[in-house]
Amino acid sequence: MDLKIIGCYAQTELGHGTFIRGLETTATYDPDTEEFVLHSPTLTSTKWWPGSLGRTCTHAMVVAKLITSGKCYGVHSFIVPVRDLNNHKPLPGITVGEIGPKLAGNCLDNGYLRFDHVRIPRNNMMMKHAKVSSDGTYIRPKSDKLGYGTMVFVRVIILQQAAMSLAAATTIAVRYSAIRHQSEMVEGYFGNHCIYLMCWCRSLMLF
DSSP states (O other): OOOOOOOEEEEEEEEESSOGGGGOOEEETTTTTTTTEOOOOGGGGGGEOOOTTTTTSEEEEEEEEETTTTEEEEEEEEEEOOBOOOOBBBBBEEEEEEEOOOSSOOOOOOEEEEEEEEEEEGBOOHHHHHHHTTOOOOOOOOOOOGHHHHHHHHHHHHHHHHHHHHHHHHHHHHHTTTTTTOOOTTTOOOOHHHHHHHHHHHHOOOO
């Protein structure tokens, strides 16, 4: 593993955040060449905000509307190279860059991404569940919800990590309040400790 490939997740668009069905980026299948043609038809279809896209990543997991045999089958995921592995410059048909300063999180190079009829091999579609055969036939997954499984799982992991961080912060704060002195230390007097512990207990709704 040489770590030359760095990825990002490109779902959110300039005009569409959590409204997944409204995504405008298209991936149209061409059975003659067995390729998908990715295109950003409007300004609002610009991929916006993916982390590591601005300067770092070489590939993107792009969520786009799948069109085959003249019919749209909803959003699916595709692995798309966005930068040359030799010189790190954008590949033909790719417009990519950093969105600029933000109110917070400026340590992360959030970026934008547009496609101008970019072709990728058929196998670059994530086809564990839904599939497109070489002749363009769409094979449905056992459940339409399987495509959202990974995204839901990631959201649950984020909540789990937030809960663990909050638990650690609370533990540190409570332990510190048990030993902190506000005024002169008097042997055998624990009044200040009791005040701090009472405040924390009420803040944490322990009683």
